[in-house]
Amino acid sequence: MFGSLNKRIQDTLAERRRHRSRLVTKDGRCNIEYGNIKYSKHFAFLADFWTTFVEIRWRFVLFxxxxxxxxxxxxxGLLWYWIARSNGDLLWQNPDxxxxxxxxxxxxxTTAFLYSLETQTTIGYGGRALTHLCPGAVAVLIIQSLVGAIINCFMCGVILSKISLPKKRAKTITFSDMAVISPKKNSLCLSIRVANLRKTLMIGSQIYGKLLRTxxxxxxxxxxxxxxxxxxxxDAGKDNLFFVCPLTLYHVIDKSSPFFEMAVDTLHKQEFELVVFLDGIAESTSSSCQVRTSFIPREIMWGYNFLPIISRSKEGKYRVDFSNFSKVVPVATAHCAYCFHNIKGHHHHSREGNVNQGFEVIDINDAVDATKM
Structure with missing residues (x-):
C-alpha cells in the first residue's frame, strides 16, 4: 500500500517537473519569466499604455x-462643491x-457628487441643473463632458480589444495530444494532427515547427x-492550406532531420521539445493569430498511425468523427530511421511496451470497420 502511494507521489512530482520544463504548454502558453529588468525599462510599459491595458488580466481591467x-x-464632485461654496450656495452658509x-x-x-455623476453619465434627472450665472461652472461642465467621453472611448476600446483578441480564436484550433512516427509514401514521417473546430476557415495558414534542445x-x-x-x-503542400477539415502534418525523417539519429528504444530517453506553430488569418474577423503546442519525447509514439476520421455519408455529405481524433493503430515500422532508409523490409520492431497509457490505441480490425462508408 505504502509502496503504491510512494510511487504515485513520485509520478506526480515527475509530472510537475516535466510541466515546468516545457517552454510551451499544450495550450500554447509560454512558460518563461524575466528577471533583473532595470527599473528604467518599466517606463516603456507606461509609454505603450494601450498594449499594456489590452494584455493585463481581466481583473485589473475591471478594477x-x-x-x-x-x-x-x-x-x-469636489470641483462642483468648490464652485457652490465659492458662490455661497451651501446650506451651512445660510444663503438668503x-x-x-x-x-x-x-x-x-453628497449632492455635488450626485450632480457630477448625472453630468458625466448624461442621466439628467432634472432635480439639479446648472444656471447661466457662473461662467466658471460652464467651463467645468465642458471639461467634465470631454473627460467622460475620453474615458468611455478608452475603456470600451480596451474591453472590445480584449474580447476580440486573436488568441480567443486559437482556442477553437486543436492539435492531437500525441505525435506518431510511421511510414508515409515511402518515407519515415513524424505526423501530427490538427483540427479547426469552427466552420469558418483560417485563411493563408502556414504550419512550421521548432525543435528546442540543449x-x-x-x-x-x-x-x-x-x-x-x-x-x-x-499532401497539398505546406502553404495556403485549405483548412476546412482536420489535417495531418508530416515531417519527413531524412538525413537532414534531427530525428534521424533516434530509434524506438532511445527516443523517450532524449531531452527535447518539439514546438509546432500554426499562423493564419481568421475569415470572420480578418485578424491574424498564432496557435502553438508542444511535444516532449514521451508524447511521441513510434510505430503508430492516426485513425482516419473523415468519411462520406450516403447522402453525399462529408463527416468528421472527432471521437477518433486522438486514436491510433499500430503499423509496421522500422526500428530506426537508418534502418528504414538502408535496410528495407527489416528491423520492424514490436510495439509492445511503447504505448503511452494516456493515448488510446485501436485494434487494427476496429480501424478497418471504422473507415467503412
Whole structure:
C-alpha cells in the first residue's frame, strides 16, 4: 500500500517537473519569466499604455474601469462643491432667500457628487441643473463632458480589444495530444494532427515547427534552448492550406532531420521539445493569430498511425468523427530511421511496451470497420 502511494507521489512530482520544463504548454502558453529588468525599462510599459491595458488580466481591467469612472465622478464632485461654496450656495452658509445659486439643488458634498455623476453619465434627472450665472461652472461642465467621453472611448476600446483578441480564436484550433512516427509514401514521417473546430476557415495558414534542445558548441559553450527548424508538409503542400477539415502534418525523417539519429528504444530517453506553430488569418474577423503546442519525447509514439476520421455519408455529405481524433493503430515500422532508409523490409520492431497509457490505441480490425462508408 505504502509502496503504491510512494510511487504515485513520485509520478506526480515527475509530472510537475516535466510541466515546468516545457517552454510551451499544450495550450500554447509560454512558460518563461524575466528577471533583473532595470527599473528604467518599466517606463516603456507606461509609454505603450494601450498594449499594456489590452494584455493585463481581466481583473485589473475591471478594477481600472471602476476606478477611472468613480474617481472622475468624485474629483469633479469636489470641483462642483468648490464652485457652490465659492458662490455661497451651501446650506451651512445660510444663503438668503433671494440668493441665485450656480447649480440648483446642490447643498453639500453628497449632492455635488450626485450632480457630477448625472453630468458625466448624461442621466439628467432634472432635480439639479446648472444656471447661466457662473461662467466658471460652464467651463467645468465642458471639461467634465470631454473627460467622460475620453474615458468611455478608452475603456470600451480596451474591453472590445480584449474580447476580440486573436488568441480567443486559437482556442477553437486543436492539435492531437500525441505525435506518431510511421511510414508515409515511402518515407519515415513524424505526423501530427490538427483540427479547426469552427466552420469558418483560417485563411493563408502556414504550419512550421521548432525543435528546442540543449546542445554543446564546438568551443565547449552550452547552448540552452537551441532552436532547429522542423519543416512540415501535407499532401497539398505546406502553404495556403485549405483548412476546412482536420489535417495531418508530416515531417519527413531524412538525413537532414534531427530525428534521424533516434530509434524506438532511445527516443523517450532524449531531452527535447518539439514546438509546432500554426499562423493564419481568421475569415470572420480578418485578424491574424498564432496557435502553438508542444511535444516532449514521451508524447511521441513510434510505430503508430492516426485513425482516419473523415468519411462520406450516403447522402453525399462529408463527416468528421472527432471521437477518433486522438486514436491510433499500430503499423509496421522500422526500428530506426537508418534502418528504414538502408535496410528495407527489416528491423520492424514490436510495439509492445511503447504505448503511452494516456493515448488510446485501436485494434487494427476496429480501424478497418471504422473507415467503412
Amino acid at each position: 481600472f474601469f471602476i476606478f477611472s469612472f468613480t474617481m472622475s465622478w468624485f474629483i469633479f 432667500l433671494d440668493h441665485v445659486p450656480c447649480i440648483d439643488n446642490v447643498f453639500g458634498l 546542445t554543446n558548441s564546438s568551443d565547449g559553450e552550452t547552448i540552452i534552448m537551441d532552436q532547429v527548424n522542423i519543416e512540415f508538409v501535407m
